[in-house]
Amino acid sequence: xxxxxxxxxxxxxxxxxxxxxxxxxxxxxxxxxxxxxxxxxxxxxxxxxxxxxxxxxxxxxxxxxxxxxxxxxxxxxxxxxxxxxxxxxxxxxxxxxxxxxxxxxxxxxxxxxxxxxxxxxxxxxxxxxxxxxxxxxxxxxxxxxxxxxxxxxxxxxxxxxxxxxxxxxxxxxxxxxxxx
Amino acid sequence: xxxxxxxxxxxxxxxxxxxxxxxxxxxxxxxxxxxxxxxxxxxxxxxxxxxxxxxxxxxxxxxxxxxxxxxxxxxxxxxxxxxxxxxxxxxxxxxxxxxxxxxxxxxx
Numbered sequence: 001x002x003x004x005x006x007x008x009x010x011x012x013x014x015x016x017x018x019x020x021x022x023x024x025x026x027x028x029x030x031x032x033x034x035x036x037x038x039x040x041x042x043x044x045x046x047x048x049x050x051x052x053x054x055x056x057x058x059x060x061x062x063x064x065x066x067x068x069x070x071x072x073x074x075x076x077x078x079x080x081x082x083x084x085x086x087x088x089x090x091x092x093x094x095x096x097x098x099x100x101x102x103x104x105x106x107x108x109x110x111x112x113x114x115x116x117x118x119x120x121x122x123x124x125x126x127x128x129x130x131x132x133x134x135x136x137x138x139x140x141x142x143x144x145x146x147x148x149x150x151x152x153x154x155x156x157x158x159x160x161x162x163x164x165x166x167x168x169x170x171x172x173x174x175x176x177x178x179x180x
Numbered sequence: 181x182x183x184x185x186x187x188x189x190x191x192x193x194x195x196x197x198x199x200x201x202x203x204x205x206x207x208x209x210x211x212x213x214x215x216x217x218x219x220x221x222x223x224x225x226x227x228x229x230x231x232x233x234x235x236x237x238x239x240x241x242x243x244x245x246x247x248x249x250x251x252x253x254x255x256x257x258x259x260x261x262x263x264x265x266x267x268x269x270x271x272x273x274x275x276x277x278x279x280x281x282x283x284x285x286x287x288x
Contacts, residue, residue, distance in 0.1 A: 005187045009194040016198055016221055020205035020214075029217050037224065043194070044231055047187040052231050052247050056224075059254040063220050063261050070265040071213060093207045100203060104196045112189075 005046040012039030026071045030064050037061070188235045195229035212268045212280050216261055223257025 012035075019032035037060035044053035202225055205218025227250050234246030271277075 006190055009190055013194060013197050013201065016201045017204075020201055020209070020218060020221070026213055029214070033217060033220065036221075040194070040198075040224065040228060043187075043191065044228070047191050047232075048235055049231050052234065052250055055251055056227050056231065056254060059227075059258050060220075060224060063258045066258070066262045067213075067216065067220065067265060070262075070269055073269050090208070097200070097204060097207060101200050104200060108193055108196055 005043045008039045008043040008046065012036045012043065015039060027068070030068045030071075033067075034061070034064055037064070188232055191228060191232040191235070195225050195232055198225035198228060201225075210280055212271070213265070215280055216264050216268065219264060220257065220261050223253060223260070226257065227254045 015032045015036035019029045037057060041053050041057035044056060202218045202221035206215050209215050230246055230250035230253055
């Protein structure tokens with residue numbers, strides 16, 4: 001049963017559209033993005049994404065937190081107070097987006113009609129839906145991909161990377177004094 | 181006889197639609213922060229497509245590679261948005277504006 005997956009995907013895309021089109025206020029845009037990412041993560045989980053879906057949601061939440069945190073540092077970010085684009089610019093950009101959308105539709109339609117997607121899903125479907133990506137769900141397998149025989153160390157290496165990034169962020173905090 | 185669309189195929193089409201929405205944000209917004217929102221949605225679409233391709237794969241090794249690609253794309257996308265927002269903050273401090281139309285000058 002995939003009905004709720006389709007529903008979650010549609011809701012996520014709608015929320016993303018709201019975040020882009022009605023995103024004059026940063027907090028509202030971030031809220032709409034959070035709703036979109038949650039819905040997309042839910043759809044990924046339902047489709048068998050497993051740990052990858054959780055990572056997707058976690059990284060998306062970090063991105064939104066960074067955006068909101070740094071956004072608070074900006075003056076007047078709640079209302080950007082910018083006038084709209086001129087009609088010529090808007091017209092040209094809408095035309096470009098329309099062409100791009102048409103290209104995406106043609107690409108997807110071609111893949112669908114040729115049966116490329118159907119063949120791929122049929123091949124992947126030989127595994128039970130719940131066990132798809134069984135190896136990809138295993139952090140040790142992903143660790144083995146990146147650091148070979150030391151794949152068992154994936155978790156400590158990940159923690160060390162996170163600690164290094166945090167330390168770098170703390171050090172960068174004072175870099176503004178050099179600019180003066 | 182038509183076949184119903186599999187959940188993974190829905191993910192594929194959803195990823196393509198999200199890419200278009202992200203480009204909409206990048207192209208039609210004047211605010212630099214608004215453009216960064218679009219940029220974030222763009223990497224989300226790349227991650228979504230990579231995970232969908234991982235789900236397509238029957239070979240476990242290829243699935244792990246596609247999963248690793250999805251993770252790397254997600255982390256790099258998050259970091260680039262962080263760097264981008266830091267640039268925007270620096271620009272606002274200097275110029276006092278987040279208008280992308282005025283950000284034409286490359287300073288050394």
